[in-house]
Amino acid sequence: MPNLMHLLQTARSWRIDTEDPQRLSPSTPIITVLPSVEVPEKTTIYPDEVKCETSQDRTRRDTLNWLMSSLRSILPSSGHKSASGSPSELQNMLPSSVKVHRLSNAGKPPEDNGGICLMTESPFRILRVAECGNLETFQRLYFADPTRLSIKDSRGRTAAHQAAAKNRITILQFILSQGGDLNNQDNAGNTPLHVAVEHESLDAVDFLLQAGVKTNILNDKKQAAIHLVTELNKVSVLEVMGKHKDKIDILQGGEHGRTALHIAAIYDHEECARILISVFDACPRRPCNNGYYPIHEAAKNASSKTLEIFLQWGESRGCTREEMISFYDSEGNVPLHSAVHGGDIKAVELCLRSGAKISTQQHDLSTPVHLACAQGATDIVKLMFKMQPEEKLPCLASCDVQKMTPLHCAAMFDHPEIVEFLINEGADINPMDKEKRSPLLLAALRGGWRTVHVLIRLGADINVKDVNRRNVLHLVVMNGGRLEQFASEVSKAKSQTSLLQLLNEKDINGCSPLHYASREGHIRSLENLIRLGATINLKNNNNESPLHFAARYGRYNTVRQLLDSEKGTFIINESDGEGLTPLHIASKQGHTRVVQLLLNRGALLHRDHNGRNPLHLAAMNGYTQTIELLLSVHSHLLDQTDKDGNTALHLATMENKPNAIALLLSMNCKLLYNQMEMSAIDYAIYYKFPEAALAMVTHEDRAEEVMALKSSKHPYVTLALIASMPRVFEAVQDKCITKANCKKDSKSFYIKYNFSALQCSQFYADMDHKTGDALAISKPIPLPALNAMVSHGRVELLAHPLSQKYLQMKWNSYGKYFHLTNVLFYSIFLTFVTCFAYEIMRHEDQIITYNATNLTHDEYVNFSKANILNVKITPMMYMSALAIITYIILNTIREMVQVYQQKFMYFLDPNNLVTWVLYTCAVVMVFPIFWGTMYELQFSCASVTVFLSWFNLLLLLQRFDQVGIYVVMFLEILQTLIKVLLVFSILIIAFGLAFYILLSRGDHLSFKTIPMSLVRTFSMMLGEIDFLGTYVKPYYLTTEDEKSFLPFPLPAFFILGLFMVLMPILLMNLLIGLAVGDIESVRRNAQLKRLAMQVVLHTELERKLPKMLLERVDKCELIEYPNDTKCKLGFFDSILRKWFGNPFSDEGLDMAMEGVEDYVVNELDKTKRKLKEITTALETQQQFLRLIVQKMEIKTEADDVDEGVSPNDLKPITGHASKWTSPKIRKKLRSVVSFNNKGSST
Structure with a gap:
């Protein structure tokens, strides 16, 4: 029974189209599921299709046929008998999901019936047949459909690829005889020749080359067939290809222009290299695109066998090994250089045995010894010196383009073994490079501390200085070396006196090692230098001590150690070349902890050479915490001035520091004038710093004081802001409107308007409309702020609720x-x-x-x-x-x-x-x-x-x-009309004179005189040409009473036609277009026009009214209760609004009532406060962690570095700003969104 079940399972899984499953290629599709298939009515099995069957397959098939005959006799009749063994019977044996449906004789399209595609009908069958090599079947399939030669499998391979892979020569011959493409490329760019080479199909390679296929086609890896055979090391294939060497370009380059010989050298395929040289006559002296010869590639990749072949080739051509081994590539490297780069000691030994000189220099004058020392290849260096002892001393003394010896190279990359070996071999221990650096200085500069210690033990000179006059101690301190280890090595090798001589030596900038320890924040080095006796009050060329450096870079612990030293109290108030004390410098850079430390240690408040105290410098750079700290200790600094009379507020304004300005104003600093009679707001306006101006004019408590400041340059702050910074003045207007702190629908809700920013009761100077600068003293102009808005076109300021309410107040009072x-x-x-x-x-x-x-x-x-x-x-x-x-x-x-x-x-x-x-x-x-x-x-x-x-x-x-807007439109169009008519009156005169000449002699009264002709011509522009009476009737003389006639009819009609085109059509349409444009312009600027008219009205009235009357009706502020019925319009105002319209709409006022708070700015302020709190908390936690680590005696590299900023991050000091040293062209620090904020201040 199990055998019967096995047979049944075999029957279910057996395919009637199977020939030899063992011969099926996994890459060749067997069955392709299609929407439908066409099954022939009779299946014929050709003898050639079963040639490959084995005896086991035939036995399985006979057993299955017997089983199917038995089952057919058992199964019930379906009413339709089919011939034995017919496809319909076999179809019944198949599962229902894979039944084969026959098409009717009508020939239904394949899409109507689903099913499977038999192998005999599969379009990919020709690929499998080509793989099997069955020529008869291949021919039958080809003649059935010749396009099958171009069918490709999933890898893009055609029948030619499959035949070449399986070495089917007969198939390839047939494809060639039928004109098939033997150069077709698959998805990877491989031709049948590539595939034949890859599968080592020798006969196929030979046939393809005889057939004349292209051998220079590159695949996706930039490989031709000759490159591929060399990379795969197919020696037998290469020998076959050698028979057709005339058809192969042996000099063809692949990737990076590498020839086949380059590839053989890279992979050390010596047999391939020998065949390429002997059979193909490949030349090893052809470089690739990068300038490398095959011999260099062999040396670089440690291909010693291939290298030997190249050298033998050179000897056979009469070229000595020394000459072959001395070829230079594009960078000046000989093969020995390349072999050292590769790091293969065998390749190096081969080069040396072949005669390569270790003293050969490349373009940068470096020898192979330089390269080996830089790489730390001790064995290679020893090998080179062993094999060429006569070249040892010249190599040790040779210098590259930087004047560096091999000892420099070894010291630079911290290879102490090679350094010690070179010195023992006789290398000079103190040679100088181009920058006068010895190996010791170079090792210290690059942080090679092991090499530094070895050189000191071997007796290197520690007093050598480089081109910057820095000794080894400078470099050790600058690069964070362990000073205690360095001092120990020097004391052992030299003496304590030698070390002490290095402590206070100055470099070209006058800086000692202690200066650099202070600048870099190396705490341990600073402690050791002070312990060894370094002088802490040494000054550099700028008269700066180490304490100045520490204060500049915020080194808190460094400052504390310097102050705790013996001379700490004497250096705390020392000044540098510009008169700056450490307190000045720390305040200028905003290092609050350092400032606090210096103040606690008793730092005095000196002035620098410009008369500025630490508060001035802190304000100039906007460090508010430092300002608060200084004023908390020395409050008298607030209003002190420098030599130019500038206070801290002046300097903060010059540098555009709004936060510092706001803080100084909040601390009640005085609004003083400097020696040029200019206040802080004058500088903000002069330099056009909107941030600084905004901080002053919108301050909560001091804004009115700032707005009341006057000077000869800006006598009225309001006018200057309107002229140069309208956004800032808009913020001022916002601040002048306050609302009651209650519900907006409450009767007690009010809006208070403060008009102080728009009023100016005293005399002031006329202003330059572009800059807002003062011109000449004159009498006051009524409504100065509003007139300035009109003259500068500040529509947004005129439309502001404050401006509209101010005009409305004027209108209601007297207007x-x-x-x-x-x-x-x-x-x-x-x-x-x-x-x-x-x-x-x-x-x-x-x-x-x-x-x-x-x-x-x-x-x-x-x-x-x-x-x-x-x-x-x-x-x-x-x-x-x-x-x-x-x-x-x-x-x-x-x-x-x-x-x-x-x-x-x-x-x-x-x-x-x-x-x-x-x-x-x-x-x-x-x-x-x-x-x-x-x-x-x-x-x-x-x-x-x-x-x-x-x-x-x-x-x-x-x-x-x-109604006023329509009058404005009328006047605008009238102005345009007058301008246009003045221009085109030339045409009116031209046509008028022409008509006068042509018609005046014909008794035409309208053209009898020149003035009448001109008037008549102007009226004709409107279309009143009177063509019938003036031209037609006089031309035909239709009535006896007609006395007028046309003396010159042809020119008269010509001039008339020209007139009709130019004047009524062209000119009138031009006037209409200009009128429409003017109307559109007036409509766009209607708001400005309307408000400007009101400003002009009140200005004219105030010019004529007595000053006493204006003072009685004018108001400085106005309080409105929008929800109170008593404040509604009266009968008289209602009539005016109904018939003439109120000059002041309530839209702008509603904007003030319905204005929404700027939540973005509020959230930003909250975020800023939270960030400050987080920063403070993190600093506190950092201090706690430091204490914990110190208590636990945990040593880390971070403990050796003090807090502060990096010298690279700190901006260089370019000098101090004087009265007018702010840049003429200064980028705005940021786009200030707060200009549009309502009532916000920084």
């Missing part, structure tokens, strides 16, 4: 009364002017009723003129005339006052010119009635007066918000 009174009086004047003009024209109809039918034309005209001038003077005319004269006299007085005030600027205002023309015409209009006579001029002036009076009313309406 609306005076302005409406002005409009009212002008309306009365306008009414009298209109009535007077109406009365003049009202009596004409009564007089002209006289019968004048019998009069000639001239008599009728004269009679009509007489009737027009015969006007009856009525009382209404007398009353109107008196009212007009009275109004004109009063306004003339007002205008004269304005002329006196504004001088020449008065005549530049077009409104003033319109006003004078109006008054003149009005006087001419009304005066003749007092004599009872009327003239023609009177009527002309009446027309002008009526027009200008109503036009002036239009100008007055621009003061109102709702």
Whole structure:
């Protein structure tokens, strides 16, 4: 029974398309599952498909056929009998999941039925057949579908690759006969020749080379077939390839231009190298792209066998081994250099035996001995000296381009064994390199302490100094060496006196070892130097002692040790070359702990050469903790000045340190002026430091004091801020608005506006609009801040709630009364002017009723003129005339006052010119009635007066918000129109004169004279061309009554056509486009225009009003209760808002009420405070950990280094800032987001 189950399992797993499972390649797909397959109705097994079957396979197949016949007789009939052994029977034997479905005769597409693809129908079958070498099957598959030659497997290999891999020559021959591609590359870039080489298919390689395949194709690894065979060391394949050497480029380069000989040298394939040289005639003297010869590669990679072959080749060519071994590469290395780089002692020995000289120098003049000493290869150095003893002394004395000997190289990289060996072999122990460094100094500079100790024991000179005049003790201290070990070695080898001579020697900068120990913070070295007797008050070239160094770099423990020494009390107040004491330096760098230590030890408050105390320097660099510490001990420093009269506040402002400025102001420093009569805010404005200015003008307690400062350069801080730093002044405005600390919907909620920043009651200087600098002393200008905003275009400042509320206060106090009174009086004047003009024209109809039918034309005209001038003077005319004269006299007085005030600027205002023309015409209009006579001029002036009076009313309406913007648009477009017409009047004159010449002789009245022609041409621009009456009828002479004609018809029509294109079409559209652009510009700047008009209105009013009245109605602050009904608008204001619009919208005020606190800034402040707390806690914990480690007597390298900053991190000191030494072009420290913050201060 188990055997039967085994047979059943075999039947289920057996495939009818299997030939020889043992021969299947794992890389070749056997079955590809497709959406559907087409099964032939009859399966024919060809004899050639079973050639490879074994006897075991045939037995298994016969047994399976017997089993299938037996099962067929047992299974119930399905109503459809199939032929024995037919595919349908076999299909029934298969599992349902893999049944083979036959297609109907109709030929359903394969996508309709799913199934499996038999091996006989698989497109990859040709790959397997090529691998097996069955030529007949391969031919049948090819002729069935010739495109199968290009089918690739998962690795991108074709049938040619498979045949080459399995050495199937017949398949390759057939592919070649059918024109197949034998140079096809797979996914790795390998051709069939590469694959044949890799699988060592000798016949395939021979056939492919005979067939003439390309041998220079590189795969993805930049390897041709000759490179691959050499790397894989396929000697037999290389011998076969040697038969076709004429078809192979032996000099072809692969990766980095390496030839096959380079590869043989790298991998030490001596047989391949021998064949390449002997058979292929490869030349070892061809370098790669990097300039290396094969012999260098062999030496570098310790390929001694290949190296020997190269040397033998050279001897066979008449080149001695010495010459071969002396080839230079691109860097000047000979093979011996390369062998030393490789580190193989056998390769080095081979080079030496071949005649390589150890004294050969490369381009940098270094010998192989230099390289071996630098690498620490003691055995190689000994071998070189052993094999070439005659070259030993020259090599030991040879120098490279840096004047370094092999001893320098060994000492530089801390190889004490080689150092000792070289000295024992006779090397000079104290040679000097290019920078006058001996091996001892070089070892100390590079931190090779073992080499330092060996050199000292062997008798090296410790008094040698380098080019910077530094001795070995300088370098040991600078690089953190163990001074106690160094002192012990020196004392043993030399004497204690020799060590003491090194303690106080100075280098080129005048610094002793103690200076460098203080600078680097090496505590142990400092202790040992002081213990050995180093002088602690030595000064360098800048007159700085070690204590100055320690204070500059924040070395707290170093400062304490120096002060605890015997002379500590004498050096604490010593000054350097600039007059700076250690307290000055520590304060300048912000080392708070060092400052505290110096103050506790009794440091005095000296001044430097610029008269500055430590507080000045701390403020200049913005160290607030140091400022607090200094003032807590010496509060009198707060207002001290330097030689230029600058206080700490001045210096902090010059260096743009807002935190220091805020702290000094909070400590109630005085706002003094220096010797140039400039305050701190003047410097902030001069240098345009927004951070510094913001810290001062938004300070919680001192902001008003700062804003009240005056100087000759900036007499009014507000105007300077508006001119140069508008964002800062916006923050000032924000601070001037305060809100009640209660709910916003409460009746007691109020908003308080402080107008002190916008007011200036005293005299001040005119300001430069660009810089805000003072120009000349003059009388005060009304509303100086608002006028400055208008002149500089600061829309955001004018639109600020404070500015709007300030204007609203002015409007409610006096503006609306005076302005409406002005409009009212002008309306009365306008009414009298209109009535007077109406009365003049009202009596004409009564007089002209006289019968004048019998009069000639001239008599009728004269009679009509007489009737027009015969006007009856009525009382209404007398009353109107008196009212007009009275109004004109009063306004003339007002205008004269304005002329006196504004001088020449008065005549530049077009409104003033319109006003004078109006008054003149009005006087001419009304005066003749007092004599009872009327003239023609009177009527002309009446027309002008009526027009200008109503036009002036239009100008007055621009003061109102709702209608004023339209008046502004009208005036803007009018200005543009006038400019354009002035320019294009040239065209009007041109066409007018042309029409005059062409039409005046044809009895055309509209073109009879030049002025009339110009007027007619201007009217034609509006489209009134009268083409029919002026051109068509005169051209055809249609009526007998037509007297006009065209004397020059062709040029007349040409000029007319040109006129219609240029004037009505082009010019008018241009004017329309400009008008639209002006309207858009006015719309964009409507807010500025509206606010500017209000500023101008109040400015003009304040110029005319008495100062006493202004002082009574003006207010310094205003408190509003938005939720109180008593504060709502009155009836009069409601009418104004309804009909004319309130000049002051509540949108800006709502912005102040609904303004949201800037939570980002608040969170940043909280984070800053938390970071400070964390920093303090970490410093405390660090101190505790130090104490714990000291108590536990744990020694670490960190214990030898003091706290403080690195000398590389500390910025170099370039000097001290004087009055005007701040840079002209200074990058802004950061983009200050707090400019837009409401009521925030730093």
